[in-house]
Amino acid sequence: MTESLITISVVGLFAGLIFSMPIAGPISILITTNALKGRSRYSNRVNIGASFATFTYVFVAVYGLTKLYTFYKPAIPYLFSLSSLFLLFIGYKIFRTKIDIEHIEDKNLLSEIIKKKEKGGFYTGFILNFLNPTLIIGWLTSTFLVISFVSSFGFNTGGLDIFIGQSVKEISSMESSVAENIKAISSNNTEIIKIQANKNTHEKQADLPKHFHLLISLLYAFFISAGSIIWFYSLVFLLTRFRKIINVKIISVFVKSLSVILCLFGLYFGFLAAQLLFDIKI
Secondary structure, eight states: HHHHHHHHHHHHHHEEEEHSSSSSSSHHHHHHHHTTTTHHHHHHHHHHHHHHHHHHHHHHHHHHHHHHHHHHHHGGGHHHHHHHHHHHHHHHHHHHHHOOGTTTGGGOOOOOHHHHHHTHHHHHHHHHHHHHHHHHHHHHHHHHHHHHHHHHHHHTOOHHHHHHHHHHHHHHHHHHHHHHHHHHHHHHHHHHHHHHHHHHHHHHHHSSSSOOOOOOOHHHHHHHHHHHHHHHHHHHHHHHHGGGGSOOHHHHHHHHHHHHHHHHHHHHHHHHHHHHHHTOOO
16 A cells, blocks of 8 residues: 555656646746746746646546546537637737846836736636646546556556546547547557556555545645646746846747747637537548
């Protein structure tokens, strides 16, 4: 039992760190752009807010709450629509913002409006992640791969690999895109991983407490979120600390480029919403 708790904690922490590193998602872009503008408090609040939504999605994915997905699925087109508008609005606001590094920390410029905006970072981060329906599918497929890989080396995952496998099968029957993702990462080697993982788990499953699956799912989701928080805190620290040695024009162009990418995400989510709502096939 102790071995599996340690394994899941370490794996979750590293998975949270690694999967948060690419600056390619809406949350990463929002945190990066605000950190380059010197708004470290706002960026950190966005980070924590986003981590709460991540925790929720990861827990739902790994605990096997597939029944929730049947209720959640009809709302996906509307979530995409809201997410699209939200991303377009944030991208536009970032694009219009002027960067003034020389006076960014001048206390005389910190008005009540700016302070309120910083406090709103938590809600912005949470809403932005919560309105991204692809997260639950993304965490399900990535966790399936990570936990199966770890189990193949004989590490005790407390049966989490089996429960995730069951969730993958159930949601794959409802969502063709999930089935395609699983096929992409599944091969003969993956089948061997699953067989070995099942063997290792069944040998130790009898000794586990009744609610152990709930505990280990919460633990994995917590350390995924913790890893994400650590990465983004480190990123914000580095960007705010060294932004003054970078030419302001370069930062301005980079920030505007990221804001355009954020708007493109918004347009993409809008396209996905239209596809689902009007049954558009391409």
